[in-house]
Every structure is written in C-alpha cells, then in structure tokens.
Amino acid sequence: MTETLAEAVSNGDxxxxxxxxxxxxxxxxxxxxxxxxxxxxxxxQNRDWVEIDVQEMYNDDYILGKAIITNYKRNLPALINVIKxxxxxRHPEYANSLDRIDLRMSHLPExxxxxxxxxxxxxxxxxxxxxxxxxxxxxxxxPTVIA
Numbered sequence: 784m785t786e787t788l789a790e791a792v793s794n795g796d797x798x799x800x801x802x803x804x805x806x807x808x809x810x811x812x813x814x815x816x817x818x819x820x821x822x823x824x825x826x827x828q829n830r831d832w833v834e835i836d837v838q839e840m841y842n843d844d845y846i847l848g849k850a851i852i853t854n855y856k857r858n859l860p861a862l863i864n865v866i867k868x869x870x871x872x873r874h875p876e877y878a879n880s881l882d883r884i885d886l887r888m889s890h891l892p893e894x895x896x897x898x899x900x901x902x903x904x905x906x907x908x909x910x911x912x913x914x915x916x917x918x919x920x921x922x923x924x925x926p927t928v929i930a
Contacts, residue, residue: 799861801847805840806865822866826874831881833866837909838890852891855909862886 806818821833841848850858863884871878891911900912 797861798847798850798858799865801844802862802865805843805847806869809839809843819869822869823873825870825884826877831883832885832887834887834889835862836890837888838892841892848892851888852909854907855888856907859886 806822807816809817811817811820818833818835824830825833837848837851840851851862863886866884866886867878867881870881870884888909888911891909894911894913897912897914900910
C-alpha cells in the first residue's frame with residue numbers, strides 16, 4: 784500500500800517522528816549508527832552542520848524523502864529540531880552554544896544541469912545541480928517607460 788505524507792501525519796506519523804526513526808535506524812558498513820555518529824562528530828569537530836544523504840533517506844523512507852524534496856521549507860525546522868535534540872542529549876553545552884544548525888543535503892535524486900533550471904522547477908523545492916559556471920553573461924537591463 785502506498786501511503787502519502789498526509790495519510791502518515793493523520794496516523795500520528797509526523798515528519799519529525801519519521802526523521803528520528805531514520806536517524807536511529809541507518810547503519811554504516813562498520814555496523815555503527817551512521818547519523819548518530821555524524822551528530823556526535825559535530826561536537827568533536829566543532830561543526831554546526833550535519834550531512835544527510837537524501838538518496839539513503841528515499842531508500843529507507845520514501846514518504847519522508849519525498850516530503851523533504853517537495854516542501855523542504857516547511858519540513859526543515861522539524862529536521863533541525865531532531866538534530867538539535869539528539870545533540871543536546873550528548874553534548875548539551877555545545878548544543879546550546881550553537882546559534883543555528885545547518886543540514887547539508889547530498890545525493891538528491893534527479894540532479895539537473897544549470898541550463899535546465901526554470902522557475903517552475905526550483906520555487907519551493909530542493910534541487911541539486913551539476914555543472915560549473917565558467918562565464919557569466921552581461922546583465923541585460925530593460926528600462927520601462929512609465930507614462
């Protein structure tokens with residue numbers, strides 16, 4: 784049965800709960816909890832960010848991955864809250880000293896080239912680009928006459 788995020792939330796399964804489950808379940812090749820380890824490394828490496836593999840999130844929980852990509856502005860605070868809570872349990876002083884926590888989202892599905900980006904594609908969505916800007920064109924100014 785394919786469930787939508789709206790159905791999951793109505794069943795009491797919020798983005799925050801799903802992300803917490805994802806953080807607690809994913810293990811690396813050594814059998815360690817991958818994201819718990821990354822959160823602990825924030826303290827040991829004096830970082831204010833943690834990297835999340837979106838493709839891994841899709842594989843673990845498709846609904847969560849889709850919710851993050853399609854409406855990241857609404858869901859990002861919940862993800863940051865989970866990270867801050869986990870960090871506070873391990874290193875409360877360090878967690879309280881951070882003004883903000885950033886999430887670096889990697890391996891987004893369907894990366895696009897810079898030339899294919901359109902307003903419809905990017906407004907309100909999280910995208911990954913590939914390519915390098917090697918030359919910037921002149922800014923085209925079009926004055927408007929107001930009568």
